[in-house]
Amino acid sequence: MDKFRMMFQFLQSNQESFMNGICGIMALASAQMYSAFEFSCPCMPEYNYTYGVGLLIVPPIWFFLLGFVLNNNVSVLAEEWKRPTGKRTKDPSVLRYMLCSITQRSLIAPAVWVSVTLMDGKSFICAFSISLDIEKFGNASLIKGMSETETIKLLAKIPCKELFENHEVRVAASRYIKCISQACGWMFLLLMTFTAFMVRAIRPCFTQAAFLKTKYWSHYIDIERKIFDETCKEHAKSFAKVCIHQYFENISGEMLSGHRHCCNNDDSDNEDEDKKRSDEDKLLGIRAQDDMNKILGNWHTCKPALALKRDQLHAESNGKLNGNMNGAVNGFAQGHTHDMEKKEWAVYYSKV
Secondary structure, three states, X not given: OHHHHXXXXXXXXXXXXXXXXXXXXXXXXXXXXXXXXXXXXXXXXXXXHHHHHHHHHHHHHHHHHHHHHHOOHHHHHHHHHHOOOOOOOOOHHHHHHHHHHHHHHHOHHHHHHHHHHHHHOHHHHHHHHHHOOHHHHOOHHHHOOOOHHHHHHHHHOXXXXXXXXXXXXXXXXXXXXXXXXXXXXXXXXXXXXXHHHHHHXXXXXXXXXXXXXXXXXXXXXXXXXXXXXXXXXXXXHHHHHHHHHHHHHHHOHHHHHHHHHHHOOHHHHHHHHHHHHHHHHHOOOOOOHHHHHHHHHHHHHOOOOOOOOHHHHXXXXXXXXXHHHHHHHHOOXXXXXXXXXXXXXXXXXXXX
């Protein structure tokens, strides 16, 4: 279990590698599904074309949509696109980069399916058998005296060797259509490879700084969302702990106090107080349900601007430090002296 947990944490921290692995698994799954798929052409003029072309188009669309479903960045993209502007502006180039990245990964499995289907040729034979000219195969007597409807019904039975009696014509027609299908498959692979090459070759020709900017902020949006979710989980856990501790202390405070006086476990009490303080520190000053709901609502409607001021951070940290020191000197805990008004005293001396 530890090995699986470590592997899961590694994949979660390396999301890009994880998504590439998912795309590779989907590509292998598409090829395996096609090899295990039992192709059964209806061998009817009304359904051959629909079945053959549907087998070539419908599964790739399903794999494409499945690639979007399995990609976690889809929700990040939708959230970033629909959120109000607030204090943080939205960059369309970042949204385009995220959409292109998701689309590229989702196209891998459909491309593999189309390539395997065209190389196999069964769907082409089923879809285009009724369009053959039987005279090209040197056996025109087979359809001699038949009407056009009867000829189409006969050609529709070519993919089914149990229904077509003339074995030579069926093999010749099947090889002819399969040759065309494989040629289309190689053209499709060549087109996909050339497109990928052009994308890789042309990208450095444009402004590299703009590409790095969009890549950086797309990663930032994803990481920011993860850290926000983790912080919310930690806050919810600490909030629940503090709430439950206070509940039990209020209900059975006298019993707990009596038990502590009898046992005199100072070490355990100190450990409990340290844990309680750590949980309270994780609350980050948010100790009410309404405040937390307001913060969660503001996070979506008005995200903070991405402009961190170093002087302001230092001033805030120094202010907190001085508050803690003054609180310690005056005998107050955790620097709460700023809430109390300072009193000025004047002393007068008389020589009389």
